[in-house]
Amino acid sequence: MSVWPAWEVRETGDPAVTWFDVRLAFADGAAVDLLAVVSGECVSIEDVRARPPLSLVDLADLADWIEGPLFDRCAGGAGAETGEAATRPGGSRRARPAWPRGREGCRLVAEEYRAAQREGADPVLAVMCATGHSRRRSLRLIAQARDAGYLTPRHAKR
Numbered sequence: 001m002s003v004w005p006a007w008e009v010r011e012t013g014d015p016a017v018t019w020f021d022v023r024l025a026f027a028d029g030a031a032v033d034l035l036a037v038v039s040g041e042c043v044s045i046e047d048v049r050a051r052p053p054l055s056l057v058d059l060a061d062l063a064d065w066i067e068g069p070l071f072d073r074c075a076g077g078a079g080a081e082t083g084e085a086a087t088r089p090g091g092s093r094r095a096r097p098a099w100p101r102g103r104e105g106c107r108l109v110a111e112e113y114r115a116a117q118r119e120g121a122d123p124v125l126a127v128m129c130a131t132g133h134s135r136r137r138s139l140r141l142i143a144q145a146r147d148a149g150y151l152t153p154r155h156a157k158r
Helices: 056-074 102-119 123-131 135-147
Strands: 002-009 017-025 031-039 042-051
Touching: 002 056, 017 056, 031 056, 042 056, 102 123, 102 135, 123 135
Parallel strands: none
Antiparallel strands: 002 017, 017 031, 031 042
């Protein structure tokens, strides 16, 4: 993956907004080019071009693919001079909080879900905020918690 700064805008008193050209090239010849915008602690994707086109699942996973290299580039990581993202032993730095996997993760998802229900808030949004995952991934975690028996079934069988 390659990451290059495209341009940066600074306004008085506001954090800089930086646009990055990102290119992912895969061994089978597929490629994804995108324009990512970094402002403060937020990253947005403004444009995506993929050859061949991305499936909806791949499009949902795109943020996970670029997260580490963009963070490295913004933090002035080792790849800042070459346009290549730095790789680190032991995995990439994550923008989302650490979340346990397996039964412990399912139990915590269920707790967040039920707490939001009690408060009259959106339970899916509560799980999204707690895990740092997208809505799609949070719905999968909620389904796993249901399958593990931590939440009641969504629909009663007739």
